[in-house]
Structures are given as C-alpha cells and as structure tokens.
Amino acid sequence: MKKLYFTPGPSQLYFTVEEHLKNALKEGVPSISHRSKDFQAIYSNTAEQLKELLNIPEGYHIVFTSSATEVWERIGQNLIERESFHFVNGAFSEKFQNVIENLGKSALKKQADEGSVVDVETVLIPESSELISITYNETSTGASHTQNDLSLIRESFEDQLIALDVVSITPSVEIDFSVVDTFYFSVQKCFGLPAGLGVWVFNEKCIQKAESLLNKGISIGSYHCIPELVKKSVVNQTPDTPNMLNIYLLGKVAEDMNKKGVQQIRQETNYKHALLQHTINESKYLSHFVEKEINRSKTTAVAITTIDSKLLIDALNKKGLVIGSGYGNFKASQIRIANFPTHSKEQIEMLSDQILSLNI
Amino acid sequence: MKKLYFTPGPSQLYFTVEEHLKNALKEGVPSISHRSKDFQAIYSNTAEQLKELLNIPEGYHIVFTSSATEVWERIGQNLIERESFHFVNGAFSEKFQNVIENLGKSALKKQADEGSVVDVETVLIPESSELISITYNETSTGASHTQNDLSLIRESFEDQLIALDVVSITPSVEIDFSVVDTFYFSVQKCFGLPAGLGVWVFNEKCIQKAESLLNKGISIGSYHCIPELVKKSVVNQTPDTPNMLNIYLLGKVAEDMNKKGVQQIRQETNYKHALLQHTINESKYLSHFVEKEINRSKTTAVAITTIDSKLLIDALNKKGLVIGSGYGNFKASQIRIANFPTHSKEQIEMLSDQILSLNI
Numbered sequence: 001m002k003k004l005y006f007t008p009g010p011s012q013l014y015f016t017v018e019e020h021l022k023n024a025l026k027e028g029v030p031s032i033s034h035r036s037k038d039f040q041a042i043y044s045n046t047a048e049q050l051k052e053l054l055n056i057p058e059g060y061h062i063v064f065t066s067s068a069t070e071v072w073e074r075i076g077q078n079l080i081e082r083e084s085f086h087f088v089n090g091a092f093s094e095k096f097q098n099v100i101e102n103l104g105k106s107a108l109k110k111q112a113d114e115g116s117v118v119d120v121e122t123v124l125i126p127e128s129s130e131l132i133s134i135t136y137n138e139t140s141t142g143a144s145h146t147q148n149d150l151s152l153i154r155e156s157f158e159d160q161l162i163a164l165d166v167v168s169i170t171p172s173v174e175i176d177f178s179v180v181d182t183f184y185f186s187v188q189k190c191f192g193l194p195a196g197l198g199v200w201v202f203n204e205k206c207i208q209k210a211e212s213l214l215n216k217g218i219s220i221g222s223y224h225c226i227p228e229l230v231k232k233s234v235v236n237q238t239p240d241t242p243n244m245l246n247i248y249l250l251g252k253v254a255e256d257m258n259k260k261g262v263q264q265i266r267q268e269t270n271y272k273h274a275l276l277q278h279t280i281n282e283s284k285y286l287s288h289f290v291e292k293e294i295n296r297s298k299t300t301a302v303a304i305t306t307i308d309s310k311l312l313i314d315a316l317n318k319k320g321l322v323i324g325s326g327y328g329n330f331k332a333s334q335i336r337i338a339n340f341p342t343h344s345k346e347q348i349e350m351l352s353d354q355i356l357s358l359n360i
Numbered sequence: 361m362k363k364l365y366f367t368p369g370p371s372q373l374y375f376t377v378e379e380h381l382k383n384a385l386k387e388g389v390p391s392i393s394h395r396s397k398d399f400q401a402i403y404s405n406t407a408e409q410l411k412e413l414l415n416i417p418e419g420y421h422i423v424f425t426s427s428a429t430e431v432w433e434r435i436g437q438n439l440i441e442r443e444s445f446h447f448v449n450g451a452f453s454e455k456f457q458n459v460i461e462n463l464g465k466s467a468l469k470k471q472a473d474e475g476s477v478v479d480v481e482t483v484l485i486p487e488s489s490e491l492i493s494i495t496y497n498e499t500s501t502g503a504s505h506t507q508n509d510l511s512l513i514r515e516s517f518e519d520q521l522i523a524l525d526v527v528s529i530t531p532s533v534e535i536d537f538s539v540v541d542t543f544y545f546s547v548q549k550c551f552g553l554p555a556g557l558g559v560w561v562f563n564e565k566c567i568q569k570a571e572s573l574l575n576k577g578i579s580i581g582s583y584h585c586i587p588e589l590v591k592k593s594v595v596n597q598t599p600d601t602p603n604m605l606n607i608y609l610l611g612k613v614a615e616d617m618n619k620k621g622v623q624q625i626r627q628e629t630n631y632k633h634a635l636l637q638h639t640i641n642e643s644k645y646l647s648h649f650v651e652k653e654i655n656r657s658k659t660t661a662v663a664i665t666t667i668d669s670k671l672l673i674d675a676l677n678k679k680g681l682v683i684g685s686g687y688g689n690f691k692a693s694q695i696r697i698a699n700f701p702t703h704s705k706e707q708i709e710m711l712s713d714q715i716l717s718l719n720i
Contacts, residue, residue, distance in 0.1 A: 002386075002388070003388055003391075005388065005391040005392075007391070007393060009601075010390060010391050010392065010393060010394065010601065010604070011391060012391055013385075013390055013391060018385055021381070021385070025373075025378055025381070026362075028362070028363055028365065030370060030373055030548075030553075030554035030555070031363075031365040031367070031370050031371060031372055031373060031682075032365075032370060033367060033370060033684070034370065034555065065426075066425075066426030066427075066430070066556070066600075066603070067426075067600045067601060067602075069583050069599070069600035069601070070426070070583075070600070072582070072583075073581065073582050073583065073584075076582070095583075098582070099582040099583065102579060102581065102582035102585070103579050103581075103582060104577075104579040186601065188390075188601060193390075194390035194603070194604065194605040195390070195394070195601040195602065195603060195604055195605075196426070196556050196557075196601075196602065196603030196604070196605070196606065197556075217464075219462060219463050219464040221433065221462065221463075222432070222433050222436070222458070222459040222462035222463060223429050223430075223432075223433065223455075223459065224433075225462070239429070240426075240427045240429035240430070241369075241370065241427060241429070241546065241548060241555040241556075242427075242555065242556065243426070243554070243555060243556030243603060244370070244554065244555055244556070245554040245555075245556070246556065322391075324393070
C-alpha cells in the first residue's frame with residue numbers, strides 16, 4: 001500500500017513532481033554544467049516563477065542555499081555584527097537564536113509560552129539589535145504570527161533589518177514581503193519537493209549591511225556570503241555546484257502553482273484548515289494546543305492527545321495515512337498534521353473521517 | 361537524441377541511478393522524516409557501503425554536507441585556528457585557499473606551474489601550519505598527485521592535520537586514506553549522481569582539534585560544526601534536514617559498485633585512461649596539457665587544442681557526445697574529458713573513434 005504523508009515536512013511530494021522528475025532525466029538536467037546556458041535558463045525560470053507566485057517586490061534578490069538551516073548561519077555571518085533579537089515561539093525559532101550565539105554574537109530573545117506567539121505590542125526590543133527575527137509559522141508548535149504582527153514591528157523599527165522565516169507557510173498564506181528585509185524557506189514543506197534546497201530572498205539593505213561588515217574586516221563567510229551569492233545570481237548562477245535537480249523541480253512546481261492560481265491554493269488551504277479544526281474539536285482523542293484561534297497555523301495543525309500519540313499515529317499508519325508526532329518533549333502527547341498545497345481537499349476529508357472514526 | 365555526457369562533473373548519471381530513483385519514489389524516500397528509523401537505516405547503509413568501497417580505516421567518521429565547497433568552509437572553521445598550507449595545482453585547490461583567507465585566517469600556498477603538481481619533496485612547509493591541504497586530482501587542469509606524494513607528506517608532518525580533496529578521483533583510483541586525517545568529495549563526479557551532496561570523512565584528531573578551538577572560545581560554526589555532525593552521525597542522522605534522496609542514491613550506487621568490485625572499476629579506469637591517452641597522442645587537434653605522465657589524471661583527461669576548443673566540442677555535440685571545455689582562462693584552448701565509472705569501455709572507445717575521425 002502506498003502511503004500518504006501528512007507529516008509537517010518532509011511530506012507528501014507535490015503531485016506533479018514525479019512527472020517533472022521523469023522529464024528532468026529525459027532532458028539530462030542532472031548532467032548539464034552549472035555554468036551552462038541551459039542551467040542559467042533553469043535558474044531564471046525558477047526565480048521568475050517564485051517572484052510571481054510569492055509576489056516578491058522589486059529589488060529583492062533570490063538565491064539558493066542547501067536548507068533554511070544554512071540561511072540562519074548566513075544571516076548570522078552577513079547581517080549581524082554584534083546583536084540580534086529573536087521572537088521565539090518554539091524549537092525552530094530558538095534554534096536560529098542558538099546559531100547566532102554559536103557564531104559568537106549576542107542573540108537576545110523574547111520567548112512565548114508554549115503553544116502561543118510573543119505579543120509583539122508588548123515586547124521591548126533594544127535599539128542596539130541590528131536584526132529582528134520572526135518565525136511566521138513555528139512548525140514545532142503550530143503557533144503562527146500574523147501579517148499585522150509583521151507590520152507592527154516594521155512600523156516601530158524602520159532602520160533595523162527584519163528577517164522572516166516562512167518555512168512551512170509560504171505560499172499557502174498570503175504575506176506582504178515588502179515589510180521585511182529578508183525571508184527564507186526550504187522546499188520540503190509547502191512546495192512538496194525532496195529536501196536539500198533552501199531559498200533565501202533579501203533586499204539592497206541586506207547587501208549594504210554585508211558589505212559594511214566586510215569593509216570593517218569582519219569575516220562574512222566565503223562561497224555563500226551575500227556578495228558572492230549576488231554576483232552569481234545576477235547571471236543566474238550559483239557560487240558552488242548546487243542542487244540543480246531541485247532548482248529545476250522548484251521552478252516547475254511553482255509554475256504549476258501559478259497556473260492553478262495562488263488564490264485557489266489559499267482558498268483550499270482555508271477550507272482544509274477549517275476541516276482540521278473541526279476534526280480536533282470533534283475527536284475524543286484531541287484538543288487544540290494553540291489556544292488563540294488567530295494564532296493557529298493554517299498549514300500545521302497541532303493537537304494535544306488524550307492518549308499516547310503513538311497509538312493514534314500507528315492506527316492511522318495501518319490505513320496508509322502518515323501523520324507527525326509532537327515535536328521534542330511533546331512527542332508522546334501531541335500530533336502534527338500538515339495542510340500543504342499537495343494535500344487535496346479529498347485527502348484531508350478522508351483523514352478527518354478516519355480520525356473521527358478511530359476507536360482505540 | 362539522448363546525449364552522453366563526458367563532462368568532468370556534473371556528468372553522465374551512473375547507469376543504475378534512474379532505476380534507484382524509481383524505487384526511491386515507490387518507497388516514499390523523499391517523504392519520510394529525517395528523524396525516522398527508515399532514514400537512519402538509509403544513512404547507515406550509505407556509510408557502510410562507502411566504508412567498504414573506499415576501504416575507510418576504522419575510527420573515521422562519515423558525515424554529509426551539501427557540497428565539497430561546503431567542506432572547505434567547515435575545515436576552515438573547525439580545523440584551523442591561525443594558519444594552513446595549500447598545495448595549489450589549479451583553480452579548485454586555489455579556491456580552497458581563498459575560502460580560508462575569507463574566514464580571516466592565514467593560508468600559505470605553494471603554486472605549481474600550470475599543468476603540473478607541486479613537487480612535494482622540495483616544498484618547505486612551516487611548522488606553524490596546522491593543516492596541510494592537498495588536492496589529489498585537480499579537475500581544472502587534469503594534474504594529479506600520487507599516493508607516494510601523500511605518504512611523503514605524512515612522514516614529514518606527523519603532527520599536522522592533512523586534508524585530502526578526492527573530488528573527481530575516488531573510487532576510480534586506489535588511495536590509502538590512513539595517511540590523511542580528513543578527506544572529502546562531492547557525488548556528481550565519479551559517483552554519477554545529481555549534484556547537491558558532499559561527503560566528509562575525518563578521524564579523532566580532527567574532532568579533538570575542533571573541540572580545542574571551541575574550548576578556546578573560537579567559533580567553529582553552528583549546525584555543521586564537527587561536534588554537531590558527529591553527535592548526529594553516531595545515531596545515523598544529520599543536524600539539518602539533508603538531501604535524503606541523494607544520500608539514499610549514493611548508498612545504492614556504492615552498493616552497485618561493491619557488487620561489481622572496486623578492482624574491476626579501477627582496471628576499467630586504467631584501460632579507458634590508456635585509450636584516452638592514445639587518442640590525445642594520435643589526434644591532429646590535441647596534445648597533452650600535463651607533461652609528466654605520472655601526473656596525468658586517470659579520471660580527467662585534459663588536452664590542449666590546436667583549434668578553438670568550441671569547434672571540437674560542437675562537432676562532437678552534434679553526434680550526441682558532450683565533452684567539457686577548458687577551465688577558466690583555458691576555456692577556448694583546451695578540452696576536458698571525464699573517465700568516470702559510469703563511462704563504459706565501449707562509450708570511451710566510441711568517443712575516441714569519433715575524435716580521431718574528426719575533420720574540421
């Protein structure tokens with residue numbers, strides 16, 4: 001029996017990936033030179049499709065890394081001289097903070113209670129913090145910020161750099177990226193691709209910051225520092241030999257999403273989200289982890305389980321439906337269910353029916 | 361017409377990759393969690409197959425990065441406090457040296473004349489250099505060191521760390537890795553895989569060095585520093601979400617190579633190398649770039665062209681045979697031909713026939 005993955009990443013492949021993979025092999029995509037015109041056309045297509053899909057404002061550069069985790073380190077090297085400030089809503093926003101500390105820089109944080117987000121209106125951020133980090137959708141807890149939160153931070157901090165983690169949320173939810181200076185994601189979440197590629201987008205202010213650090217004699221890394229990435233990206237190349245196959249697949253999937261229409265994807269996301277909320281409300285085994293409805297993730301439903309989560313996970317696994325356990329300390333007491341663009345309404349309906357008919 | 365790639369990486373996929381890719385999709389490899397037992401089994405298999413294939417000595421750790429380029433930076437962060445020494449035979453060994461300088465450390469070098477390697481017996485390496493870097497096979501020039509060179513350096517420098525670049529050479533040529541402390545390669549060369557994965561192997565001395573830097577309060581990076589990589593590798597995991605698909609494919613291809621027998625692969629490499637040498641000798645358009653026969657790469661034949669290399673490349677391209685141009689400044693005046701395990705004797709014979717019958 002072929003399984004259906006509702007795990008919050010890696011997850012089910014986007015339903016067109018297999019076909020694109022076949023074409024990639026036919027066209028010899030993995031064998032071409034990363035310095036060839038053919039690869040430049042692939043890079044260009046992927047960047048253009050992403051610009052359209054995510055409505056990326058003019059003047060932002062799109063570059064590729066190997067993961068969102070790598071972007072954390074690159075931000076630390078290129079955009080922070082002494083101090084950053086982190087909104088911490090769970091394990092992943094905290095990991096970013098740790099990365100900055102590992103680089104020998106000061107990383108302040110405001111930590112939310114488990115299952116909630118930091119109230120941006122009450123938080124005090126020192127003027128000395130050069131970069132403010134927000135994780136839109138905390139994949140570990142299912143707690144999500146809002147566009148309003150981003151706008152409020154931008155209004156209060158015009159000069160600071162704002163870095164936005166949109167792993168496991170974009171393109172399923174509309175975000176106005178013009179209020180942040182840099183954002184990033186990995187492709188094994190909402191884009192339904194094999195893991196091994198990160199997308200990093202930043203504006204001119206970020207380039208200037210990296211150059212100012214360089215001019216001060218501060219190391220900003222090597223092959224993947226911002227000046228090197230930009231120098232190559234303007235000719236649709238990368239400094240190293242990249243994961244070309246994934247860059248190709250990302251372009252094709254973004255193209256498919258553009259053809260379908262991002263509004264359609266977002267409407268379906270809302271419908272499936274409502275269905276999952278209903279499922280958590282109705283199931284005798286489940287209750288919401290994130291109390292405030294406005295902060296419940298549209299793409300990552302997280303529920304507390306009345307019994308060991310393994311019993312629920314195994315019962316669904318026997319039916320070919322794979323859901324995620326809770327993250328870290330919540331492994332046995334929570335489940336996580338992804339609502340990504342590849343998950344059809346029918347599949348989420350089926351999952352919901354199966355959960356509601358469980359009798360363990 | 362499907363093309364055959366003799367480019368020195370990315371190159372022709374190993375002939376079993378397409379089949380393994382189909383199986384990976386069937387088994388849901390890109391969708392499983394990188395924290396699952398299924399992925400741990402994949403990691404373990406890949407490490408074990410590599411240990412057998414490359415005869416990796418006991419006590420060496422195998423970890424995964426996104427490229428060999430990334431390994432350069434990780435070596436710079438983890439294994440060098442102040443100073444390294446680099447044997448530079450071409451563009452790639454020089455790029456490594458640049459990476460170390462970009463990290464704000466001192467990188468000494470001895471540069472060979474173009475198309476040759478540094479004579480290890482005459483070079484003076486200061487005792488202050490903590491790490492000595494050698495690139496076995498310089499993909500840009502086709503100049504290759506020998507096992508004897510490695511042994512000579514080891515004998516003279518027992519305490520220093522020796523780092524060996526085996527990109528585009530392993531497993532096609534036998535190397536006794538016990539004389540170096542760390543070595544690394546990317547998978548789009550001899551392993552015939554899509555780009556986007558690096559393999560980094562190091563011994564206990566490297567772990568101790570990284571820990572000693574950390575204890576001195578020196579930043580050794582974050583998620584991909586040696587202690588983090590080791591901590592995860594002992595449970596067959598990675599710190600970040602890795603290129604799982606490529607780790608799976610690498611294990612399968614290494615398994616295929618073990619079944620075929622590495623000796624068989626090396627014998628075929630020698631035969632095809634001799635054939636390419638003969639082709640360069642006989643062609644009216646070609647002459648050897650690397651003068652000393654012992655330093656001519658077994659896997660990357662590089663020839664000077666009497667006419668613009670583009671004319672030769674285009675003529676072969678029309679027959680579906682893709683070879684590489686010269687690297688950098690040699691783009692128009694040289695060609696490069698890969699002799700990797702996926703290239704069969706028959707394919708190299710066909711390429712040779714076509715080159716020798718060219719009339720431009």
